[in-house]
Amino acid sequence: MSRRGRTAINLVAILAGLAVLWEAYRAFALATGNMWPGTDVALPVAVRGSGNAQQFPHVWEPVLALGRPYRGGGETLGAFLLGQVGYTLREVLAGFVLGSLLGFLLGTLFAHSRLAERSLMPYVIASQTVPFIAFAPILVVGFNSLESFPRWSGVAALSMYLVFFPMTVNTLRGLRSAPATAEELMRSYAASWWTRLWKLRVPAAVPYLFVGMKIGATAAVVGAIVGELSAPSSQGLGAAIFSFGRVSNNSVQLFATTLVAGLVGIASFSTVALLERAVLRAYAGAGPAR
């Protein structure tokens, strides 16, 4: 069997194993009345509630809930969440594109100027060791106070911020990845800085750019969801998670929404990964170690 086929089977096997563990825990807790057997010590997570208020539903119940109306009647949860996904994806896309561009430009600047790299790179790195996501409420509220921007732009700005860093670092690494001898060869042709950039360094950097964009694709989704939950606008997946999380009798919907958020993250990552595979296949070149 091909390696990819075996990987897929292993992945499915482990996910199935996790689902079985989930159900086993559920059955165990129900059987023991949420206690460790023979003791009066409570299990860490209690299995209780019924209908939409279940705290530990069967694994399939959140999925089924997507097909049911999510409050009283009318729109199904799935349809409602689809609308929220659309709203969130707009922020993700804007943040991802702008963040990638900014990162690419900054990386190119650093590759061009040692002084710029030395002056700014420490802050680019330091900015990732600190919880800048704590700025989420500040950024979102700040942006929302500017009337000329749409309401989702604050969240997009947070996404952009989280995307730009991996892109900067990987652009810089990629542009520096061309072998010194190739650089010398280009110089021996008296190629200008621009020619060397476009004919040598950028092509050499492409695999690295994808590494940066794959990290960015995930970061953009995290940024959007965290941004939404701190915005008072109450739209998007993050806001939905927040509101379902506050009211305890909606817990099955909370599980369903979190699941959808996870799928959005995976979809975002996979889109870039598929693009990467298509481009690198056309290239047939070696990528960086991943």
Next chain:
Amino acid sequence: MTAALLTEVRRLRPPSALPAALTALAVLVAWEVVVRVFAIRPILLPAPSAIAATFVADVPRLVRALVVTGRAALLGFVLGSLGGFAVGAAATRWRVLREGLIPVGVVFGAVPIVATAPIFNLWLGALSIWSNVAVVALVVFFPMMINTITGLASASDSHRELMRSYAAPQRQVFAKLLLPASLPFVFGALRVSAALSVIAAVVSDFFGGFRDSAGFFIKTLMANADYTGSWATVVALCLFGLLLYGAVALAERWSVPWKEQ
């Protein structure tokens, strides 16, 4: 993925301090000047001097906030890292785990795990520190698991052959070869996790919970138009994040001295 990234960062040339320090000074001065000259509203950007003043005045509140949030971050950091290491180490023994867990890690690496905060609030109680700890631990778990698997597999074939030529038992191969060879990878994950754990703890604060937490302050002060107070809290969190990161970096220099050359 993120772990690999920070390892990459380390490989970049260490910058000399002077241009960086000058930049910091220049940025702060420019920031102050711009805010004053253009009379920028604090909701957008307070002046650094105003943030500093609030910071100094608010030290007791900030310390309390850091204790609440930092405690969850630290506990989650330790538990998640231990869990990730244990599962990663177990994976070297069983082939299904070894081959299956890497893609599982990639899948979960693409998922916004911090969004599970409300689920843990539901399970463990919004006012229990364990719900925050659980989110942090889960976020930290996957990078550590992946890096442990990668690290324990990083010993070269010829090193393994050497140990085989000594007829070394499995236990000694692990203790003397695989484990030390994995340390740079484990520390790579710890460095990433240091940053991630503070992030996860704050986001978990945002989802409700403790009244005195850093995330709670940032959110409520912002809603109450106390913008400099909110900024000061973020600055305090950044300092905490740097501290944690620095501690890990120091521990790394001490435990992985051979990677310094």
Next chain:
Amino acid sequence: MTSPEEAAVTVEAGPPVVAAAEPTVAVRHVTRTFGEVTALSDVSLDVAPGSFVSLIGPSGCGKSTLLRVIADLLEPSSGEVVVAGKTPHRARTDRDYGMVFQKATLFDWRTVRRNVELPLELMGWDRTRRRARADEMLALVELTDFAKHRPAQLSGGMQQRVAIARALAFSPKLLLMDEPFGALDEITRERLNLELLDIWTKTRTTVVFVTHSIPEAVFLSTDVVVMSPRPGRVLRRIPVDLPRPRDTGTRELDRYFELVTEVRETLRGAGLL
């Protein structure tokens, strides 16, 4: 020196009575396949105690495979191997041989001295004995001053000397070397050749040495075994009757050139040159 055929007969006739007559390594009709590829085809080889036998041939002739079969790092598909009068597995668990690879294969996290101590540690030696022995070995390879350095601070040649010290630390009966100087520059290589001969003379260890350098094989060995690829088999065994002790002057002797030519002609005769 008995020919392989004669030695094979002796072994098949029964266990040897005189210990000295027993070869340190006896390979009998060994075949090893990897899937479709036959890496070794019906190879027989004897290595007498105290001898220095080089295996030489182009890539794919199975010389490294043969070394690994002797070391019990690979199992033969068919045939029999005896090392120090035992099965290779027994010889490995008894730590009867030391091994040196093309890469120095040092542990980055250990100092030079602790690298040499590694096998002693695995054999349960106590710290004082271990340390004394490691220092002794480092003196033998002239690296005493570098005991506290880390491998990354050493040149390629020095790293390989550490690997040799490590392989000899527990005084094994047999030293197996897999292109140990293959990654080094020619000048370093010649110097290490001299050092290795010196160590061999002092320790009288039996050596099986894999190389793809004809001059190196002739200069070092008591016997040169020429192998050919696809499938890997022994073409010829050439005894080297150069005078000892050998030194830089040896490489200028007419006999040296004759032997080098003889090895080369053997390879050319098989269409390998």
